[in-house]
Amino acid sequence: MNAESFLLAKAAQTEAALDACLTALNDVPLGLDQAIRYSLLAGGKGLRPALCLGAAELLGGDVDIAMPAACALEMIHTYSLVHDDLPAMDDDALRRGKATSHLRFDEATAILVGDALQALAFEMLADTGNVEVIREVALASGASGMVGGQFLDLQGEGKALSLDELRRLHRAKTGALIRASVRAGAVLGKADDAQLGALTAYGEHLGLAFQIVDDILDVTGDEASIGKPVGSDAGNEKSTFPALVGLDEAQRLAQEAVDAAVTALDGFGAKADSFRNLARYIIERNH
């Protein structure tokens, strides 16, 4: 399947499951419920759920066994966006083409939406019945993963990071959760050690490619396509791959990471074509 169809299909499945999950919530204060819904069902690309569901399917598992984890990963990703957009953090007004949660509601509500989404994610993960998957996602999203990466990102504003520092930042901020998404689906799909190793490598290279391209799009993209202002990295004085190594070299690094992601799937044959196409699409996308 081509990457756009693959992502759209998985995003539709995930969105339906997320909607059902929110509808089933009991005893949530009305205003908080609405704010959670606004933030979570905002039409994200759904990369993390697609990786989780795709990995389970690739191993012959049913999409249902990975769906609670896929929902949890989208909840964690969304909570991180809601908190990153706060005035004390990146202070962004626009997300996925809509007003950010703290502007649509207020700061306190946005903080609580994020907190609630993280708790709900682990409630969903409990539905997988797999404590290893829970541990993996907790580790990837915490102080040595996503949250630590956001801390490094804020600390790095106005400083010239080295390429190694920038890679560490991105490995933590976005790489860890992307890697965990593939691994969660793989574990739930009962991957053997070799399969888990191959899919882990795929996730790591894909995450790096994704971040380099994100940096490139912040220079070359247009606001209507990416749903947030372009040039915000430069405005926030953030180190980026294009700023550090130049646009051409950044594009070469992205291509190298995509190639490595595709190569990691060699053992899977044609079944992994959707994942191969997804890796190639990372570099072709314009949003």
Add this chain to the structure above:
Amino acid sequence: MNAESFLLAKAAQTEAALDACLTALNDVPLGLDQAIRYSLLAGGKGLRPALCLGAAELLGGDVDIAMPAACALEMIHTYSLVHDDLPAMDDDALRRGKATSHLRFDEATAILVGDALQALAFEMLADTGNVEVIREVALASGASGMVGGQFLDLQGEGKALSLDELRRLHRAKTGALIRASVRAGAVLGKADDAQLGALTAYGEHLGLAFQIVDDILDVTGDEASIGKPVGSDAGNEKSTFPALVGLDEAQRLAQEAVDAAVTALDGFGAKADSFRNLARYIIERNH
């Protein structure tokens, strides 16, 4: 054991386990690591861990089987305090006699400390190997529990809540996690249905008593003892039990809840004396 000795003993055990957990963390950015340590090891009373560990012990279990859950509960409680203290929420300067995290560090760091502590809590909970305990804590701390209660608390500022609304607020904001603390220890201590029911009732009554007394202390306590400014509820225009029903009736309601908590333990005999003393202590404490 008398309640103060019981709490001190359990707090010392928990603090040592929390310290070991933080020391074992890998690859956390230095400044974030320090801020997590400052917030988490701040000498809290440790009520939630004490309830978790005490419930497991009461059932003949070893304290070690409940320690990861006890640590997780203290992490979740601490993250909620760090976020509740933020300028966009209760805007408090003092917590446990020390500068609140966003003043000691900055707002962004305080938000990330809270986020990281929640993730770390679920990583610890994975160590229990028990997905039911993970689900229970996730539910109690999320949108229909602690986070929902904080939302109701903020929404209720400047409004006159009914007694029912105030009880709902507190059942969510503090009651749910206190209840889950007892239940987590009970489940890990392999409680049968009758034991779990009795300990659940104990936790519910204790949580209510705790909150009523907290409201009373905000009127009658002194700042040095409670470690934060007195009168802050009135200053924030929050509904409280004393404001709603008067000081005498609030004290009667607290006593009633303590009595019910003690009665719930009837089936356990002398083994439950520490828990009985703890319930009575709630009403005797002055901080």
